[in-house]
Amino acid sequence: MLDKNKxxxxxxxxxxxxxxxxxxxxxxxxxxxxxxxxxxxxQNVSVADATVTLTVYDGKKEAIASTNVLTPEGxxxxxxxxxxxxxHVPEGExxxxxxxxxxxxxxxYNDTLGKAFGVPxxxxxxxxxxxxxxxxxxxxxxLVFKQTAIALGDSKGAFRxxxxxxxxxxxxxxxxCGSDGAGECCSYTSVPDITAQxxxxxxxxxxxxxxxxxxxxxxxxxxxxxxxxxxxxxxxYMHSAKSVxxxxxxxxxxxxxxxxxxxxxxxxxxxxxxLRPQRFDMEGNPCKALSLIENGVVKSYLYDNKRAKKHGVPxxxxxxxxxxxxxxxxxxxxxxxxxxxxxASTKKGIFINEFHYTNFVNPRNLQITGLTRNxxxxxxxxxxxxxxxxxxxxESLLEAFSNxxxxxxxxxxxxxxxxxxxxxxVRIEGFHFTSKA
Numbered sequence: 382m383l384d385k386n387k388x389x390x391x392x393x394x395x396x397x398x399x400x401x402x403x404x405x406x407x408x409x410x411x412x413x414x415x416x417x418x419x420x421x422x423x424q425n426v427s428v429a430d431a432t433v434t435l436t437v438y439d440g441k442k443e444a445i446a447s448t449n450v451l452t453p454e455g456x457x458x459x460x461x462x463x464x465x466x467x468x469h470v471p472e473g474e475x476x477x478x479x480x481x482x483x484x485x486x487x488x489x490y491n492d493t494l495g496k497a498f499g500v501p502x503x504x505x506x507x508x509x510x511x512x513x514x515x516x517x518x519x520x521x522x523x524l525v526f527k528q529t530a531i532a533l534g535d536s537k538g539a540f541r542x543x544x545x546x547x548x549x550x551x552x553x554x555x556x557x558c559g560s561d562g563a564g565e566c567c568s569y570t571s572v573p574d575i576t577a578q579x580x581x582x583x584x585x586x587x588x589x590x591x592x593x594x595x596x597x598x599x600x601x602x603x604x605x606x607x608x609x610x611x612x613x614x615x616x617x618y619m620h621s622a623k624s625v626x627x628x629x630x631x632x633x634x635x636x637x638x639x640x641x642x643x644x645x646x647x648x649x650x651x652x653x654x655x656l657r658p659q660r661f662d663m664e665g666n667p668c669k670a671l672s673l674i675e676n677g678v679v680k681s682y683l684y685d686n687k688r689a690k691k692h693g694v695p696x697x698x699x700x701x702x703x704x705x706x707x708x709x710x711x712x713x714x715x716x717x718x719x720x721x722x723x724x725a726s727t728k729k730g731i732f733i734n735e736f737h738y739t740n741f742v743n744p745r746n747l748q749i750t751g752l753t754r755n756x757x758x759x760x761x762x763x764x765x766x767x768x769x770x771x772x773x774x775x776e777s778l779l780e781a782f783s784n785x786x787x788x789x790x791x792x793x794x795x796x797x798x799x800x801x802x803x804x805x806x807v808r809i810e811g812f813h814f815t816s817k818a
Contacts, residue, residue: 383409383431385542388532391433391451396536398460399437401467402477406434406663406702412525415503420511420519421436422504436799442467444473464654478567478686480539480665481696487543488658493548497525497572506550510579514554518583522552524575533665543659549796550575554582560768563735563755564588565607567796569658585734585756592768594817595759601730602812603723603760610795610804611736613647613713615749616778620673620681623690623705624744631747631779632679641677641782646714649683649699656710657800666698673708683708699727701799712803716788720806723787725763727808732765734760736774747778752818771818784810 392405411432416424431458434447444467448459463748498506503524511520530544541732551565552572562585564578604612624630631640651660651668660668664686672680683699683706699706724732739751754772758765789806 382411382528382544383407383530383532385532385544388542389534389540391456392540394453394533395435395456395460395723396534398457398462399435399536401437401439401464401536403435403437403463403536404477405436405532405534408432409530410527412527413498413503414523414525415500415507415804417507417511417525418521420514422507425500425504427500435459437463437467438475438477439467441472441475443469443473443477444470447680454583464512464521468557476687476690478664478690479540480533480535481667483667485541485665485667486660488545488660490544491546491570491658492546493570493572494526494568495528497580498524498548502521506575510552510576512585513576513579515558518554518586518738520552520554520579520767521580522550525549528624531659531663533661533663539665541661541665543661545569545658547801548573552578552582553737554579555587556586556590558590560586560589560592561649561755565796567794567801568655569801570655586757587595588765589756589768592672592770593759595731595769595772595814597772597813597814597816599758599813601727601808601810601812603720603727603732603808604731604806605732605734606675606738606789606791606804607792608733608804609713609807610797610802611739611751612778612781613802613804615739615741616747616782617647617649617673617708617711619744619747620683621699621705621707622682622684622692625682626688627690629744631745632682635679636682637678637680639678640779640794641674642785643676644716644785644788645674645677645782646672647674648712648714649708649710651698651710653710653712653803655794655803656712662698662700664696664700666696666700668710671697678732682706701730707799709800711797711800712792713805715790715792715805717790718787720789723748723789723806723808724760724765726787727760728762730760730808731769732760742775748775749778750775750815772814773816773818774813775815776813781809781812786810
């Protein structure tokens with residue numbers, strides 16, 4: 382694992398080899414993955430890599446070079462490549478943004494997950510989970526432990542460093558007749574209950590036999606935290622200032638306007654103890670805690686340095702290393718009703734555990750389409766009844782998130798593209814199923 386002292390040494394070495402203002406980014410990771418299929422471990426792999434990216438500036442000229450050869454020779458070649466490229470690139474609209482002088486909290490590395498998810502431990506968790514399965518059921522999936530270190534610095538001596546672990550687990554349990562169920566969990570801090578996910582997946586597979594085809598049209602649905610989190614991710618990415626500027630975001634021109642129901646509040650908060658323990662973005666700015674949606678009102682966009690300067694506002698600390706600001710620590714405020722009570726108070730509807738192949742139809746009105754999978758059931762008189770076969774939904778989240786009638790008091794950590802999010806379950810009225818698979 383790349384430690385703080387080594388990262389600082391690399392940055393100082395590289396920036397000393399150019400006469401121009403320079404910034405360096407180091408991303409390093411070590412990942413161990415244990416995969417299993419047909420209730421047997423099928424693969425155990427470990428991958429370690431580190432990339433050093435050097436950006437040099439000369440007025441409005443910018444040159445970028447990268448390497449994963451961290452030897453003295455490799456770093457020297459990196460500086461030579463960047464300096465040579467800088468001489469030949471034309472001037473453009475490039476600008477160097479020096480690091481913020483604002484202090485950034487450095488979160489101590491938590492080794493709890495590292496001790497719990499070494500190679501023997503991962504095998505033991507999987508063995509224990511598979512041992513819970515009844516005859517006629519088999520499991521497939523993966524257990525991944527990853528350590529990440531990110532370091533940023535420049536030729537003026539600025540320096541940022543953060544390192545954190547992450548564990549992710551998923552399984553699909555299938556019966557001999559083809560019914561299935563799924564379970565997954567993730568964490569940056571505490572050890573998740575892997576065995577419980579096997580039990581959950583098998584319990585779903587047991588009651589998912591002989592599915593019925595649901596009627597198409599509008600339904601009351603209860604979405605699990607996993608399913609709801611999938612939809613929220615589409616909305617949160619549309620709060621990037623770049624998406625707004627490009628005219629593809631539903632939120633363009635809607636700051637301060639009410640567009641969803643009163644019960645919905647969505648935040649991005651890097652300081653939350655259950656979310657990613659890194660307090661700076663990929664431009665070295667402190668990550669600001671923001672409400673994206675507050676009681677249904679659009680409250681903020683997410684800015685990197687370039688977009689912030691364009692709009693004359695402070696950066697929000699949401700650079701992800703590519704243009705625009707993006708969220709990495711999303712959470713939705715919990716409600717006050719247990720999920721069991723939400724289901725019990727639903728006379729007729731459909732419970733959805735997970736969506737699949739979700740994608741935009743039209744980002745301007747947040748219209749999304751996708752399929753159900755791994756556990757969808759009719760709700761009749763407050764109880765889960767018959768399983769339903771795979772069905773496609775097509776829905777505008779502007780409508781769906783305005784029709785949320787209950788939010789669970791429980792929240793679960795959900796793995797996302799940029800980080801872990803914290804999501805409740807919800808009940809939505811008038812959710813549209815448009816075709817059968």
